[in-house]
Amino acid sequence: MAEAIISAVSEVADKENFKEVKSVLVLVGELQQVDREVLKFAITQLRPDKLAKTRFIIRVVRASFTCKACGHKWPFRESVLQDWVKEAIHFVPEVAHAYIRCPVCGSPDFEISGGRGVWIAGIRGER
C-alpha cells in the first residue's frame, strides 16, 4: 500500500511539475485496518529522494454502513468479527457483505458508506 501511495504521489508531482512536494494528506478507510505508524514507516523506507522531505499526514476515516433495504445507518464494529474475516476485509472490504447484516432488518444489501480504501486527499508542493 505504501508503494501505491508513493507511486501515485510521484505521478501527480510529475504531472504538476512540482520541484518539491511539501505535504501529502492520505485518508485511510477504517476497514482497511492499516496501522498508521506502520504505514508511515513503510512510506519513509520506500520513498524516493524526490520525496525525502515530504510530510505524510495519515488520517483514518471511520467506516459506516447504510442499508439499501430500510435505510438504517450503523457504524462498523470490528470487535464482533472473527480474526480471519477481519484479515479478509483488510484486503477486500466488500467481503463484509458475506458476514455483516443490517441490525434492523437483517438485509445483506447495504452500502459501505465511507471508511473503505485509501485516498490521497491532498498534495501540496512547490513548482
Next chain:
Amino acid sequence: MFDPRISIIDDRLSTIDRVIAVVSGKGGVGKSVIASTLALLLAKEGFKVGLLDVDFTSPTTHVVLNASGLQPIEDKGIVPPEIHGIKYMSLVFYLGNTISPLRGTELTNILLEILAYTCWGRLDILIIDMPPGISDLMLDMLKYVKRAGYLIVTTPSKMSFETVRKLIMLLKGLGAQIIGVVENMLMSGSTEYIRREVEALRERYLGGIHYDTSLEESLGNVEELLKTGFALELKSILQNIIM
C-alpha cells in the same frame, strides 16, 4: 482525490506476459470450464499460468479445479495459492459458502483491490474468467486492464451469437484485442452459421467444441477432465493460438 490502487495495477501486472479474458455476451455458454481447462492445459504444457475468477457474485472455477479449501498468503499483498500448477485467485477464498449480494460499484472496488494487491510473480499467461454479458465488470476490465486479449465463447444458437455480436462491436470500438471466437456445445457437426457470422465481422473463428456428456462428471477431477473430448477439442483449437 484519486485512488492509489489504480496506479499500482499496471505495476502488479507487469510481470505477466499475456492476459487473456474469457468472455461472452451470454451466460452459461462454458466460459468458466473453458477458462479453467485452458489454465490446466497450459500448466501441463509447462507454461507459468495464473487463473483469476472475477465472477465475484457467482464464482465457479473452484468447482472445476476442486479448489475451495485453499487460502492465499498475505505478504506485502496477496500471494495466490497454487493448485495443479496454476496460481489461482478467487473471492471464494474469502466468501466460502456465504452469499454476498454485490452491486456494480462494489464489484468495481473488488476488482481494483484484487488487481492492486495480488502478487502473481512471473507468469507467461494470466487467464481471467469473466461474468456473463456486457457487465460493469467488463467495462472495468476494459478500463483498467487495457492489455487484455479477449477469448469469446458462444454456443451455436443464433440468440447466443446475437449477444456476442454486440460484445465484439463493443470490444472493437474500444480498441480491445480480440483473440477469436470459440463455438461451444456443438450438438452435431459445425453448423457453419457461427463461422460465417464471425468472419463477416472480420474476426477469427477458432473452432468448435462438441457437447460432451462426460464433462459434468469430471468437474472437480482434473485428471479425468483433461481426458474428456471437451479438453482435447479445446486443446486442438487453441494449440496454435495460445499454446
